[in-house]
Amino acid sequence: MSDRTEDFDFHLPETLIAQEPARPREAARxxxxxxxxxxxxRHVSDLPSLLKAGDxxxxxxxxxxxxxxxxxxxxxxxxxxxDRILPDTSWHVLVRNARRLKVGDTLTFxxxxxxxxxxxxxxxxxxxxxxxxxxxxxxxxxxxxxALALPPYIHRxxxxxxxxxxxxxxxxxxxxxxxxxxxxxxxxxxxxxxxxDATGAERCTLTLHVGAGTFLPVRENDISKHHMHAExxxxxxxxxxxxxxxxxxxxxxxxxxxxxxxxxxSAADENGIVHxxxxxxxxxxxxxxxxxxxxxxxxxxxxxxSTLFMLVCAFAGEERMRxxxxxxxxxxxxxxxxxxxxxxxCANPIEAHRTGESx
Numbered sequence: 234m235s236d237r238t239e240d241f242d243f244h245l246p247e248t249l250i251a252q253e254p255a256r257p258r259e260a261a262r263x264x265x266x267x268x269x270x271x272x273x274x275r276h277v278s279d280l281p282s283l284l285k286a287g288d289x290x291x292x293x294x295x296x297x298x299x300x301x302x303x304x305x306x307x308x309x310x311x312x313x314x315x316d317r318i319l320p321d322t323s324w325h326v327l328v329r330n331a332r333r334l335k336v337g338d339t340l341t342f343x344x345x346x347x348x349x350x351x352x353x354x355x356x357x358x359x360x361x362x363x364x365x366x367x368x369x370x371x372x373x374x375x376x377x378x379x380a381l382a383l384p385p386y387i388h389r390x391x392x393x394x395x396x397x398x399x400x401x402x403x404x405x406x407x408x409x410x411x412x413x414x415x416x417x418x419x420x421x422x423x424x425x426x427x428x429x430d431a432t433g434a435e436r437c438t439l440t441l442h443v444g445a446g447t448f449l450p451v452r453e454n455d456i457s458k459h460h461m462h463a464e465x466x467x468x469x470x471x472x473x474x475x476x477x478x479x480x481x482x483x484x485x486x487x488x489x490x491x492x493x494x495x496x497x498x499s500a501a502d503e504n505g506i507v508h509x510x511x512x513x514x515x516x517x518x519x520x521x522x523x524x525x526x527x528x529x530x531x532x533x534x535x536x537x538x539s540t541l542f543m544l545v546c547a548f549a550g551e552e553r554m555r556x557x558x559x560x561x562x563x564x565x566x567x568x569x570x571x572x573x574x575x576x577x578x579c580a581n582p583i584e585a586h587r588t589g590e591s592x
Contacts, residue, residue: 235520238454241546242537243558249565250386251572254400259425262566262573263531266549266557268580274564277420277574278428280531286433287484289476293415293492294438296406299379300445304340304349309333311340313349313362314382315412316445317465317513323352323363327445331358342378372409382412382445384570386536400571410442410465416533416570417490435484437475441466441492441514451538461517461540466496468510473500476507476526485528491541494518494527494548501526505583519543520551523583530577534561534568549577 235241255261263280265273284290300315312329319325328334331354340349340362347370353361366374381393381401389397403418404426429436446462453459476497480486488494498518500510505525517540530548535541546554557575566573 235551236456238451238456238459238538241456241539241542243542243555243562245537245562245568249562249568249572251567251569252387253396254419254571255567255573257424258420258422261420264557264561264566264573264575266553266575266577268549268553268578272557272560278425280425280576281428281432281434283576284429284432284434284487287479287482288432288434288487289479289484290429290434290436290487290489291476291493291497292403292405292418292421292436292438292489293441293443293496294403294405294407295411295415295440295442295492296409297381297401297411297414298409299375299381300412301380301382302342302375302378304342306333306338306340313340314445316359317442317463318410319361322367323361326360326362328358328360331360334360342374345374345378347374384413386569387571405438407438408440408442408467410440412445413443413447414570415441415443415490415492417493417531417574419571420574421489434487435475435479437472439466439468439472439493439496441496443492451540456519456543459517459540461515463513463515464492464495465513466499466510468496468500468507470509473507473509480505480526486526487529487531488527489531491530491532491535491544494530494532494544497526498522498524503583518547520547522547523581524548524579525583528579528582530579531574532577533570533572533574534558534566536569545575545577547581548579550580553580 259278261277263275263277302313304311314327316325338351347366349362349364383393401414404421442465444464451459499514499516501507
């Protein structure tokens with residue numbers, strides 16, 4: 234078990250970084266990673282064949298907002314990425330040119346009469362802003378002046394396109410608040426969900442509003458010193474009860490994406506019982522963590538040295554995931570948000586015996 238960021242590095246040719254999704258979405262490749270034995274090269278459309286009656290697929294129903302803003306303080310240009318809304322309806326944001334701001338400053342936005350006031354500044358480029366628009370007026374404001382905060386590895390020299398607005402949204406999207414899409418959910422279509430339902434597997438959703446911190450690199454070489462960003466999550470009492478009932482009946486909990494997994498693990502107690510949740514989580518899952526709530530994980534391929542690659546190494550085993558990623562590179566899988574996916578089994582549960590069988 235490594236505590237060094239450099240041990241989670243790997244070589245990735247830039248040509249394997251997907252610049253647009255597979256079409257149709259379920260045509261993306263799916264690397265099936267069993268606990269032992271050879272990897273199996275499949276497609277996302279094969280997912281239903283790997284499920285069985287009694288399983289529960291848990292997806293994130295957050296919806297991406299136009300979180301990239303360009304403000305003005307006088308003639309100074311200030312780049313703003315919304316991070317998360319705070320309980321008092323102000324916004325935590327990440328700011329470029331933050332040194333030009335001071336508490337009390339007012340920012341204006343070209344094309345809108347709305348403004349933002351700087352309530353606080355943080356080391357490292359964080360700030361708290363209060364916008365003059367709230368609720369539906371704020372939604373309209375973002376539509377008028379905001380842009381998608383696409384990951385920097387998706388190259389759009391002239392900004393996100395109209396096609397990106399469609400591509401960077403999941404079929405589950407319902408509750409606005411995410412800066413980045415929960416990308417494992419991008420692979421699902423109505424036809425794929427119908428095929429999942431036909432297996433007798435069940436589906437439910439939770440909400441984790443993915444924050445701007447998801448794009449931040451791990452700067453510390455000792456990963457135990459890395460400060461994980463906070464994100465707002467919600468699991469309703471009804472959803473928690475459904476998850477616990479499936480587990481009690483011997484079904485498998487299958488997280489669609491690391492965001493779903495992180496929220497489930499945040500809400501689970503030491504006995505694996507998932508409780509209702511309405512709070513922020515900054516859970517940092519790395520090798521050595523024992524999983525309480527999730528049996529299987531469907532996720533995209535993540536960046537070298539990232540907290541998400543550390544998470545999948547914790548989930549399926551470091552050696553196994555290094556080998557899986559090496560296989561993916563060698564066989565031209567497409568990486569990152571618009572790329573292909575893998576299906577993993579938990580190698581490090583908190584209890585000695587998991588209910589349910591391996592797929």
